[in-house]
Structure formats: C-alpha cells, structure tokens
Amino acid sequence: MPFKGLDAEQIDLLKAITGRTEFDEGSAYNLRLNGQGVARSVTENINIVPKTDAPGIDIYIKAGTKNETVHIPVLLSQSGLKETVFNDFHIGDDAVVTIVAGCGINNHGHGDSEHSGIHSFYIGKNAKVKYVEKHYGVGNAGKKVMNPTTYCELGEGSYMEMDTVQISGVDDTSRKTTAVVGRDAKIVVKEKILTDGDQKARTEFSVDLNGENSGAHLVSRSVAKENSSQLFVSDIRGNAPSNGHSECDAIVMDNGRVVAEPRLSANNIDAALIHEAAIGKIAGEQIIKLMTLGLTEKEAEEQIINGFLK
Amino acid sequence: MIEFRNVSYTSEDGNDIIKDVSFKFSERFVVITGPNGSGKSTVARLIAGIIKPTSGRIFIDDKDITDLSVTERAQEGISYGFQQPVRFKGLTVKDLLSLASGQKLTTAEACTLLSKVGLCARDYVGREANASLSGGELKRIEIAMIMARNTRISVFDEPEAGIDLWSFNNLINVFKELHENTQGTIIIISHQERILKLADRIIVIANGVVTADGEGSKLYKEIQTPGCVYYRKGE
Numbered sequence: 001m002p003f004k005g006l007d008a009e010q011i012d013l014l015k016a017i018t019g020r021t022e023f024d025e026g027s028a029y030n031l032r033l034n035g036q037g038v039a040r041s042v043t044e045n046i047n048i049v050p051k052t053d054a055p056g057i058d059i060y061i062k063a064g065t066k067n068e069t070v071h072i073p074v075l076l077s078q079s080g081l082k083e084t085v086f087n088d089f090h091i092g093d094d095a096v097v098t099i100v101a102g103c104g105i106n107n108h109g110h111g112d113s114e115h116s117g118i119h120s121f122y123i124g125k126n127a128k129v130k131y132v133e134k135h136y137g138v139g140n141a142g143k144k145v146m147n148p149t150t151y152c153e154l155g156e157g158s159y160m161e162m163d164t165v166q167i168s169g170v171d172d173t174s175r176k177t178t179a180v181v182g183r184d185a186k187i188v189v190k191e192k193i194l195t196d197g198d199q200k201a202r203t204e205f206s207v208d209l210n211g212e213n214s215g216a217h218l219v220s221r222s223v224a225k226e227n228s229s230q231l232f233v234s235d236i237r238g239n240a241p242s243n244g245h246s247e248c249d250a251i252v253m254d255n256g257r258v259v260a261e262p263r264l265s266a267n268n269i270d271a272a273l274i275h276e277a278a279i280g281k282i283a284g285e286q287i288i289k290l291m292t293l294g295l296t297e298k299e300a301e302e303q304i305i306n307g308f309l310k
Numbered sequence: 311m312i313e314f315r316n317v318s319y320t321s322e323d324g325n326d327i328i329k330d331v332s333f334k335f336s337e338r339f340v341v342i343t344g345p346n347g348s349g350k351s352t353v354a355r356l357i358a359g360i361i362k363p364t365s366g367r368i369f370i371d372d373k374d375i376t377d378l379s380v381t382e383r384a385q386e387g388i389s390y391g392f393q394q395p396v397r398f399k400g401l402t403v404k405d406l407l408s409l410a411s412g413q414k415l416t417t418a419e420a421c422t423l424l425s426k427v428g429l430c431a432r433d434y435v436g437r438e439a440n441a442s443l444s445g446g447e448l449k450r451i452e453i454a455m456i457m458a459r460n461t462r463i464s465v466f467d468e469p470e471a472g473i474d475l476w477s478f479n480n481l482i483n484v485f486k487e488l489h490e491n492t493q494g495t496i497i498i499i500s501h502q503e504r505i506l507k508l509a510d511r512i513i514v515i516a517n518g519v520v521t522a523d524g525e526g527s528k529l530y531k532e533i534q535t536p537g538c539v540y541y542r543k544g545e
C-alpha cells in the first residue's frame with residue numbers, strides 16, 4: 001500500500017533505502033518519519049508494539065514463523081532533528097525472517113540531522129534472521145549523522161546475516177555491532193561503505209564466540225574517496241571451540257584514508273581465528289585492462305568501484 | 311595493416327627492450343614468436359598503447375596511432391588479450407564480457423561466448439573474476455573477452471598458456487574459424503607449433519630485434535630446426 005502523506009522527496013528517500021515506495025498488503029512494517037511512527041502494519045506472526053518508556057518499537061516474531069519480511073524504515077527530512085531510537089527484536093525459536101531497516105536523511109536546512117538507532121536482537125534457537133540495513137543521505141547544508149548500534153544475542157543453532165550498506169551522503173557515522181554467539185550459532189556480517197568529501201565513518205565489531213562450534217564471519221568492503229576517512233575496528237574473541245574470520249578490504253582514492261585495527265583473542269585452545277586486511281588504491285592493471293576494452297580511465301574506475309561495492 | 315617504423319622501447323630502469331624494430335604486414339593471421347624475455351609481450355603492449363615507444367612510430371591502416379591513448383586505440387579497434395589476465399574483485403565474468411562487447415549481455419549471450427572457449431558456461435557467468443578462478447579458467451575468459459570485442463585487430467598473448475589439451479584443440483578451431491569468417495587481423499604471440507602452422511606470416515623476435523620475418527609456411531619449418539639461427543641472431 002502506498003503511504004499517504006509522504007511528499008515526493010520523502011518517497012525518494014524511502015526508495016533509496018528500501019528499493020520500494022510501498023509495501024505489500026498484509027505484510028509487517030513500521031514507518032518512522034521525523035521522530036514519529038506514521039504507519040504500521042502487523043501480521044499474525046509479527047507484532048510491532050511502540051515502546052512506552054522510550055522512543056522505538058518492540059518487534060515480536062512468533063516461533064516457527066516462515067519466510068516473512070518486516071520493513072522498519074526511518075526517514076528524517078526535518079533539518080536539525082536529533083533522535084535516539086530503541087528497536088528490540090524478539091525472534092522466536094525456528095523462525096525464518098528478513099528484517100529490512102534503514103535510515104534516509106534529507107537535510108536541506110542548516111541544522112545537523114542525527115539518527116541513532118539502537119537495535120537489539122534476541123534470537124531464539126535455530127532461528128534464521130537476515131537483517132538488511134541501508135543508510136543514505138541527501139542535501140548539502142546541515143550535516144547528516146547516523147550512529148547505528150546493534151546488539152545481537154544468538155541462541156543455540158541460530159544464524160544471523162547482517163548486510164549493511166552506506167553508499168552516499170552520510171557525513172559522519174559511527175557504527176557499533178556487538179554479538180554474543182551461542183552453541184552451533186553463526187553470525188555473518190557484510191558491510192559496504194563508500195565515503196567521499198570530508199565524510200568520516202567508523203565501524204566497530206565486537207564478537208564473543210561463547211558457544212561450542214559457534215562462528216563469526218565479518219566482511220567489510222569500503223572505498224574512501226576525496227578527503228574522507230574510515231576506521232575499521234574488529235575484535236573477535238573465541239571463548240569456546242569456534243571459528244572467527246574477519247576480512248577488511250578497502251580501496252583508497254584521492255586523499256582518502258583508511259585505518260584497519262583488527263584484533264583476535266583466542267581464549268580457548270580450539271578457537272580458530274583469522275583476520276585479513278588489504279588496503280590500497282585500485283590496482284593499475286585493472287584500470288588498464290578496462291581501458292583496453294575502450295573505457296576511459298574514469299569509467300574504468302567507476303566500474304571497478306561499483307563492482308567492488310555491489 | 312600494422313606497421314612498426316623504427317620502434318625502440320627503453321624501460322624506466324634503462325634497459326633497451328625493443329631495439330629499432332620495423333615490420334609491416336597486411337596478412338590477417340600473424341604469429342609472433344621467439345625466446346622467453348625477447349620482447350614479444352612488449353610489442354603487444356606497444357600496439358595496445360599500454361606503453362609508448364621511446365622512439366619510432368606505430369601505424370594501423372596507414373594511420374599513425376603512436377600518440378593515441380589506450381582507450382583511443384581500443385576505440386580504434388585494437389584488442390589485447392593479456393598473457394597474464396587481470397583479476398577483479400567484484401566484477402563478474404558476465405560484467406567483463408559485457409564491458410568487452412560494449413553492451414549489457416544476457417546470460418545466454420555470455421554463455422555462447424564462454425562455450426567458444428570451452429567453459430561450461432552457466433557455471434561461470436555469475437562468478438566473480440577474482441582469485442577463486444583458476445589460471446586456465448581466467449585465461450579462457452580473457453580470450454572470450456577479445457572475441458566478444460570482435461575488433462579489426464586482435465592480439466592474443468600466448469593464448470595456449472595454462473590451457474588443457476582438450477580446450478586447446480577447441481581453441482585452434484576457434485582461431486581457424488575467426489580467420490575464415492571475419493575480416494579482422496589476428497596476431498598471436500605463441501610458442502606453439504600448431505598455432506605457428508596456421509600463420510600466414512611469422513615474425514621472430516629475439517633479444518629485442520626482429521630476427522626473421524616471412525611467409526608462415528616457409529618460416530614455420532626453418533625455425534624448428536635445432537639451434538635455429540633466427541633465435542640466436544639477436545644476441
């Protein structure tokens with residue numbers, strides 16, 4: 001159903017972060033616009049309840065729910081608005097669910113707009129969660145700031161995949177993701193970030209592999225252009241027989257800067273932990289190869305960056 | 311028609327790699343051969359514009375292309391299949407074939423191109439052209455890219471390298487077919503007898519100079535004699 005009361009710019013924002021302008025009839029969603037919940041829909045298996053003591057919502061996914069999707073986009077189009085929102089996800093045993101979150105800020109005014117989303121996931125036994133989050137900003141006067149914090153508790157045998165993308169227009173971001181992983185459970189995080197201008201992005205991952213045979217796989221691909229800078233911090237603690245892998249792959253262009261600070265702690269003899277980091281400019285031979293196909297240097301660069309962040 | 315007119319190339323660290331090389335041919339199937347390190351790939355890079363001659367001029371169809379950039383030469387219809395293909399993180403095989411052919415290919419079209427080089431197409435089109443592909447797979451994709459471009463000049467740098475016997479037989483047929491059915495000029499850098507045999511013309515480069523240049527059917531036999539004079543003349 002298309003949302004009533006959104007203006008054209010707000011609809012564009014919604015499209016940029018969710019890829020759509022309306023949600024399927026009978027699906028679960030919650031739309032937050034300029035600090036207010038403005039549209040909500042629940043299903044038999046998915047309930048969304050506004051918090052009474054703080055801004056935000058509780059989302060309850062019933063045990064055994066199969067292949068449902070919840071959309072919870074946040075739009076900010078009022079300049080100077082700063083908010084901290086708490087969203088808690090309670091995911092029942094065996095549920096299979098996709099959660100699409102995201103924040104779009106359109107700031108044409110001079111005040112700084114800021115959204116800090118604090119998301120907590122309590123994932124039941126053998127549940128499978130896919131969490132997709134896109135961040136996007138437009139407007140060039142006031143700053144657009146986003147600070148997502150994610151906390152994940154993975155129950156026995158559960159699986160969580162978190163895909164986060166920040167491709168454009170966010171001036172300052174500090175992302176913190178913390179996970180506590182139980183027995184036979186696994187978390188996979190895929191992060192993509194592009195910064196340009198004077199933007200700053202900081203991502204921190206902190207994972208405790210507490211359960212036997214637990215696992216974590218973190219993959220970050222990022223591009224820092226112009227004068228932007230990024231910091232990637234990861235800390236994986238293998239507290240039990242477990243597998244942890246983090247991978248940071250960054251391309252720097254112009255005066256872009258990237259710092260990767262990986263940290264691995266093996267607190268158990270059977271913890272197997274790996275970190276890979278590669279930072280550098282685009283390989284010259286890649287540009288040349290594409291130029292021999294008829295692309296200009298600039299087109300070649302674009303293709304390589306787009307592919308890298310795809 | 312391709313002409314090198316007194317082309318020399320000195321590397322940045324001062325090594326004379328190509329020394330006053332001149333040749334001119336209008337044959338449509340030319341094989342460049344010669345010992346390792348003799349300067350064959352350097353000639354190919356000079357044709358593609360990846361490096362510029364220190365002195366001398368390069369012409370195609372009587373047009374001086376010496377000052378054209380890599381992109382401009384590609385747009386003029388020069389294609390170069392690298393000896394060592396480049397790996398890309400993020401770009402898929404289909405992306406590369408699409409870029410090569412200058413249009414967004416459907417999966418079916420990409421498959422057709424890949425099957426020419428003996429790759430079981432559907433398994434490959436969606437894969438990233440990254441480190442996960444084997445050397446031979448990557449090499450065949452490189453060749454498919456040149457075929458996708460279908461330009462008036464195609465340079466293949468040791469297309470046989472790393473390719474299994476079955477695919478090689480297949481490849482020979484593809485080259486024959488290209489020769490018969492297209493109007494383009496094919497230049498193959500090769501050490502392979504079976505490729506040399508196909509040549510209308512053979513150019514031997516040793517130690518940065520042309521040591522033999524002539525009709526394929528004649529030179530083909532001469533250069534195979536033990537201790538062949540052409541291989542040594544450049545020393």
Ligand SMILES: Nc1ncnc2c1ncn2[C@@H]1O[C@H](COP(=O)(O)OP(=O)(O)OP(=O)(O)O)[C@@H](O)[C@H]1O
Binds near residue numbers: 321322323325327
């Ligand atoms: N940029 C460079 N700087 C210094 N030396 C170079 C450079 N490029 C090539 N060379 C040298 O020039 C010579 C010719 O190299 P080239 O790659 O053209 O040989 P090739 O004939 O293709 O050999 P192969 O049969 O092994 O492929 C070699 O000795 C190589 O080491």
Ligand SMILES: [Mg+2]
Binds near residue numbers: 351393
């Ligand atoms: Mg070579």
